[in-house]
Amino acid sequence: MLNSIGIPGLIIILVIILIIFGPSKLPRLGRSIGESMKNFKDSTKGVLEDEEDNIKEEKI
Template sequence: MLNSIGIPGLIIILVIILIIFGPSKLPKLGRSIGESLKNFKDSTKDVIIDEEDEKKEQKQ
């Protein structure tokens, strides 16, 4: 899906975001999105590790 957007589409999306949130809130918005992605990534890693541990215990 993201492959079909292209550079002009991304520029339009960024301009719309800038208009909606304004330049003062963009750093806060970016930071919160980054923290959310990091938390999601950490959670998925924990789930994968837990599943691998369960598989190892079942083999023994």
């Protein structure tokens, strides 16, 4: 999906986001998106570790 967007499409998306949220809210928006992605990554890592532990316990 992202392969078909291209650079011009990304520029248009960024301009639309700038118009919608304004320049004053963009840093806050970027920070909250980054924190959300970090939390999601941490939680999926925890789930994967739990699954690996379950598989190891089943083998024993």
